[in-house]
Structure formats: structure tokens, C-alpha cells
Amino acid sequence: MKFQAPKGTHDILPGESERWEWLEGRARAILSRFGYREVRTPMFEATDLFVRSVGESTDIVRKELYSFEDKGGRSLTLRPEGTAAIVRAFLEHTLAHGQPISRLYYLGPMFRYERPQAGRFRQFWQIGAELIGPGGPAADAEMIDLFVAIIQGVGLRSVTVILNSLGDGTCRPVYEERIRAYFAKHAEALCGDCRERLKTNPLRILDCKVPSCQPVLAGAPSVLETLCDPCREHFDGVQAGLRALGIPFQVAPRLVRGLDYYTRTVFEVHAESLGAQNAVGGGGRYDRLVKDFGGPETPAIGFSIGMERLLLSAGPEAGGAWAPDVCVVVREEGAAFTALALARALRGLDGAAPDSGRDGLRVIVDVAGRSAGAQMKWASKLGARYAVFHPQDSDGYPVRDMTAGKDEVKQSSVEALKRWLLERKAGS
Ligand code: HAM
Numbered sequence: 001m002k003f004q005a006p007k008g009t010h011d012i013l014p015g016e017s018e019r020w021e022w023l024e025g026r027a028r029a030i031l032s033r034f035g036y037r038e039v040r041t042p043m044f045e046a047t048d049l050f051v052r053s054v055g056e057s058t059d060i061v062r063k064e065l066y067s068f069e070d071k072g073g074r075s076l077t078l079r080p081e082g083t084a085a086i087v088r089a090f091l092e093h094t095l096a097h098g099q100p101i102s103r104l105y106y107l108g109p110m111f112r113y114e115r116p117q118a119g120r121f122r123q124f125w126q127i128g129a130e131l132i133g134p135g136g137p138a139a140d141a142e143m144i145d146l147f148v149a150i151i152q153g154v155g156l157r158s159v160t161v162i163l164n165s166l167g168d169g170t171c172r173p174v175y176e177e178r179i180r181a182y183f184a185k186h187a188e189a190l191c192g193d194c195r196e197r198l199k200t201n202p203l204r205i206l207d208c209k210v211p212s213c214q215p216v217l218a219g220a221p222s223v224l225e226t227l228c229d230p231c232r233e234h235f236d237g238v239q240a241g242l243r244a245l246g247i248p249f250q251v252a253p254r255l256v257r258g259l260d261y262y263t264r265t266v267f268e269v270h271a272e273s274l275g276a277q278n279a280v281g282g283g284g285r286y287d288r289l290v291k292d293f294g295g296p297e298t299p300a301i302g303f304s305i306g307m308e309r310l311l312l313s314a315g316p317e318a319g320g321a322w323a324p325d326v327c328v329v330v331r332e333e334g335a336a337f338t339a340l341a342l343a344r345a346l347r348g349l350d351g352a353a354p355d356s357g358r359d360g361l362r363v364i365v366d367v368a369g370r371s372a373g374a375q376m377k378w379a380s381k382l383g384a385r386y387a388v389f390h391p392q393d394s395d396g397y398p399v400r401d402m403t404a405g406k407d408e409v410k411q412s413s414v415e416a417l418k419r420w421l422l423e424r425k426a427g428s
Contacts, residue, residue, distance in 0.1 A: 008114070008122025010308075019311060019319030023154055024107060027127045027305075030153045034146050036105040036129050039095075041085035043109070047075040053084040053289055055260025057200035064112040078111035081259070082128040083286065083302055090132055091295045101133040107307075119278045119309050128283075128304030135287060135299030137234055140265045141241025143283065143301050147269060148247055150305060151280065154314045158272045159280065161247060164223065164255040165235040166203070168263050168287070171228035176202055178221055186216045206254045209277060222253040231264055238265055261286040265301065271313035280313060281305030325361040325425055326386045327379030327402075331372050339365050339390045345414050346388075346421065361421055376402075385428070386421060
């Protein structure tokens with residue numbers, strides 16, 4: 001019987017997994033420098049959590065949830081995004097601790113039953129950050145600054161930040177009414193999906209990609225014309241903040257995003273290499289969600305970045321390759337166990353505290369009993385820098401520089417050998 005990974009999922013294999021590790025490391029380091037701390041929530045939550053936050057009429061809830069009933073009869077759903085779970089955990093564990101600002105981040109797989117295509121999967125990874133508490137435009141500016149810092153931190157340069165405001169509970173209904181009336185007038189020119197959206201979620205029509213809808217969309221009134229004074233002031237503040245930080249952006253009055261919890265600021269980052277439809281990431285303000293989940297009135301803002309898309313647009317230069325520092329070549333039958341002990345000592349793990357691994361080497365040993373020649377071939381194929389021959393000669397351990405193809409001075413003891421190899425590693 002032959003098995004394959006389920007449609008829309010992908011394995012991350014050696015060769016690629018190093019790039020993922022590198023990317024995660026970079027992102028974590030940047031998040032930490034901005035003061036964000038990690039939250040790990042479960043992969044599944046009560047279905048209602050997503051229905052109530054992402055929104056009943058969104059594509060994510062209507063078509064894309066992986067929902068199931070467990071043996072206890074509960075309806076559960078594999079998380080399609082991270083924000084709802086973070087807010088749930090924030091309230092469940094009173095993470096605010098009386099502080100006005102909580103900076104949280106997460107990193108992990110999300111699940112959406114979408115039609116798989118380039119940059120679109122059914123299981124994909126997100127890095128997300130949420131800033132819960134402050135409602136002023138400085139928080140929005142920090143969020144976008146962090147977003148851009150992560151993107152630039154992995155080497156992406158040609159990206160565009162697009163920005164919009166969706167208004168709040170006061171002015172959004174006014175806009176929704178206006179746009180509903182406009183689209184109702186042009187209903188015959190809209191696609192079937194949009195005619196459906198006209199009844200449930202007219203704002204989403206602005207996001208339609210069907211070509212025949214585009215002329216109608218082009219003439220639609222802009223949300224920015226209906227913003228109330230406080231929303232207008234907030235949006236002006238966000239733009240002033242981005243200018244002060246030297247972050248270029250474009251205002252995009254048709255940017256609506258695919259989740260219902262947004263209020264005021266929404267934003268996306270697009271990379272040239274991904275094409276117009278696929279954002280590297282996106283986010284926005286969700287000032288009502290904490291309250292909707294039964295908490296106190298608490299504004300919040302966040303974003304998430306799709307890791308597959310980030311890697312796709314970062315190109316092959318992103319991330320370290322893996323190669324061993326040393327291959328211990330076993331030259332005698334029966335010397336495998338002592339070779340393993342030598343490798344352990346070179347790795348810096350022999351009786352050492354676990355966190356001293358920083359001073360160790362990447363060491364591989366043949367445990368398949370192959371000939372010395374076959375081991376050398378294997379080591380060179382993996383890109384090992386040095387080969388060390390075991391057991392040692394009477395005058396020390398022979399070492400060969402595999403890259404330069406030359407023999408080095410023999411090292412008289414394990415300690416001397418280790419020191420010598422570490423010095424070479426630090427110098428390279
Ligand atoms: P989102 O726009 O639905 O927002 O997703 C954010 C990013 O996740 C997208 O820009 C994309 O890079 C990636 N992504 C989404 N769906 C897929 C897919 N099927 N395959 C590959 N990548 C995908 C959110 O999820 C919000 N929770 C963001 C947020 C955080 N808003 C406030 N806080």
C-alpha cells in the first residue's frame with residue numbers, strides 16, 4: 001500500500017528544514033527584541049471560538065474549517081488562524097496581570113480547507129504577533145514596524161505595505177449601508193458569490209477577484225469617505241507614525257481582509273515575487289474581540305505572516321545549510337563503540353552540561369560498518385569539513401581537511417584534537 005501526504009500539505013525535508021529553523025530563529029530573535037513573548041495554544045479549539053471571531057459569513061468559516069466531533073460529542077476545529085486562540089488564552093489566564101500592554105507571539109501550523117495552489121496550502125505555518133491593550137496609533141505603528149523588521153530580517157527587500165481603515169462601530173455601519181445600496185444597484189453585473197455576499201457581508205465584495213466584477217468594484221464608494229472623526233484621526237496618526245519611522249506604505253481603500261473581527265486599521269505586506277493575490281502577511285486592529293469573548297473593553301492589534309510565503313519570497317539565500325564539522329572514520333572492525341565515544345567527546349557532550357553544546361562540533365560516525373573509503377565518500381558528500389581517523393596512530397589522531405584535500409598535523413590527544421577543531425571552526 002502506498003501513502004502520500006494529504007492534499008494541500010507538505011513535508012519539510014532535510015535541506016529545507018534548515019531554512020525553516022533559520023527563519024524561525026531570526027523571527028524569534030526579532031520578536032524578542034521588540035519585547036514579544038511566546039504563547040503556545042492547542043492546535044484545536046471549540047468550533048464556536050472561530051465562528052464567533054472570524055465570522056459566520058467569511059469564507060474561512062463557511063468553507064474552510066476542519067471541524068470534527070470528538071468522542072465526547074464536542075464540536076472542535078483545527079485552528080485556521082492564531083488570533084482567536086491568543087485572545088481566548090489571554091482571558092482564560094488573565095495574562096494582562098493588571099498591565100496595560102501585553103505583547104504576545106505564536107508560531108505554528110494553521111489549517112484551512114482551501115484549493116491548493118502556489119503559496120496556498122491546507123496546512124501552512126504562521127508567525128503572528130498580538131499587541132493587546134493600547135488603542136492609539138503608536139501601537140499600530142509598532143506593529144507594522146515589527147512586521148517589516150521580520151521581513152527585512154530574513155533578507156526580503158522589495159515589499160509593499162498597504163494600509164486601510166475599516167472604521168469602527170459608529171462609522172462602519174454607515175459605510176456598509178452605502179456600499180450595499182451601491183452594489184444592489186449593480187447586482188446583475190456581479191458574480192454569484194458576490195450576489196450572495198450582498199446579503200451577508202457586502203464589504204467582502206471589495207475583495208472579489210472575478211474579472212467580470214472588477215468594473216463595478218472600481219466605481220464603489222471608498223470607506224475612507226465615511227470614516228467618523230475619531231477613526232479619521234486615528235488613521236492619520238498611523239500614517240504619521242509610519243512616516244516618522246521611515247516605513248513606506250500605500251493607502252488601499254479597497255483592502256478589506258478575510259476576517260470579520262477587524263476595526264479601524266488593516267494592513268497587508270505584498271512581495272513582488274508572490275504576485276498580487278498572495279500577501280506575505282496581514283493583520284489589523286480588533287478592538288472589540290476581547291470584549292466579545294467576555295473580557296473588559298480592550299483594544300488590540302496584530303498580524304501574521306505565512307511562513308511558506310515568507311520563504312518563497314526570501315529566495316534560496318535565506319537560511320543556513322547543514323554540514324557536519326567532522327566525520328570520525330572507523331578504520332578497524334570492532335572499533336565502532338570507541339569511535340562513538342570519541343564522537344561524543346568531540347560533540348562537547350561528554351559529561352558536559354546540556355547548554356554547553358555551543359562549544360561542540362557536529363560529528364558524524366559510520367555505524368553501518370562500511371570501508372574507510374566508503375566512509376570518506378559519504379563524509380564528502382555530506383560536506384564534512386574534516387575527517388578524523390579512529391583508532392589513532394601511535395603518534396596521534398590523523399586528520400584530513402576534506403575541503404582542501406590535504407592531511408593535517410596529527411593531534412596527540414582527544415582534548416588537543418577537540419581544541420584544534422574548535423579553533424578551526426571559530427576561524428572559518
Ligand atoms: P490572514 O490574512 O488570514 O490573517 O493570514 C495571514 C497570512 O497567513 C497570509 O497573508 C498568508 O501569508 C498566510 N496564509 C493564509 N492562508 C494561507 C494558506 N492557505 N496557505 C499558505 N499561507 C496562508 C490571519 O490569519 C490573522 N489572524 C492575522 C491577524 C493577527 N490579525 C490580527 N492579528
